[in-house]
Amino acid sequence: MKGKRKGKIAADSLVILCGLIIAGYVIIELRDNRWFYPALVAAGAVMLVAGIDIYRLTRKAAESGGRLAEIPEIGQLILLDEEEKPVKSWNLAGRTALVIGKRGSERVDIDLTDCEYSCFIDYQHAVLNFSLDCWYVEDLESRNGVRIKKVEDGRCYKIMGRPCKVTAGDILYIANTRLLLS
Structure with a gap:
């Protein structure tokens, strides 16, 4: 599970990075376009959800003694x-x-x-x-x-x-x- 949690944090970080890139593109290229605000809000919402997930995962890690708790998997x-x-x-x-x-x-x-x-x-x-x-x-x-x-x-x-x-x-x-x- 430890690897899965780190993988989720990495994936969420990648989503936030992509959201920042999209937001930058929207601000530069679509400033005078009617899609400016909806696109900016959508990029912000995606980054917010990913940020909340990262917060939740890192909080679980902090509650388990500062490390990502390893839960044995059932196989x-x-x-x-x-x-x-x-x-x-x-x-x-x-x-x-x-x-x-x-x-x-x-x-x-x-x-x-x-x-x-x-x-x-x-x-x-x-x-x-x-x-x-x-x-x-x-x-x-x-x-x-x-x-x-x-x-x-x-x-x-x-x-x-x-x-x-x-x-x-x-x-x-x-x-x-x-x-x-x-």
């Missing part, structure tokens, strides 16, 4: 056995939504049909969604619910009614089946 979902050993994994790279459940008449991306507790898993039990650089898990109104053990505090929470943000190291409990986000 795979790992099925764990009773002894916390990996059994199977799914690559999440390039994906934006994955349905967790078991084979049936519905589409499932993370198939838990062969798991020990599959009788407690719905055909479409939960969904993992990627939005705004973060992963979220949502219960699809399953019979036995979805719980999440958060890595930052080690506590287990039941997912109810709305998506829950997940991070690398969190463990999803689909019925009694454990899936590690890594």
Whole structure:
């Protein structure tokens, strides 16, 4: 994430530079044109939005001790056995939504049909969604619910009614089946 945030700051800086160049062109070339004010306002608005984004990103960096905080990215979902050993994994790279459940008449991306507790898993039990650089898990109104053990505090929470943000190291409990986000 550190590189992504620096990349966003660099891209916003480039937008501001281009906005300044466009504003300079408008002032020099379009001074007596009817498009002078609308073009100048548009260039100013683009620079303002980019400047606000840079401010927001650098403020986050300042709040995290003066450095750009590095958040581990989630790259795979790992099925764990009773002894916390990996059994199977799914690559999440390039994906934006994955349905967790078991084979049936519905589409499932993370198939838990062969798991020990599959009788407690719905055909479409939960969904993992990627939005705004973060992963979220949502219960699809399953019979036995979805719980999440958060890595930052080690506590287990039941997912109810709305998506829950997940991070690398969190463990999803689909019925009694454990899936590690890594």
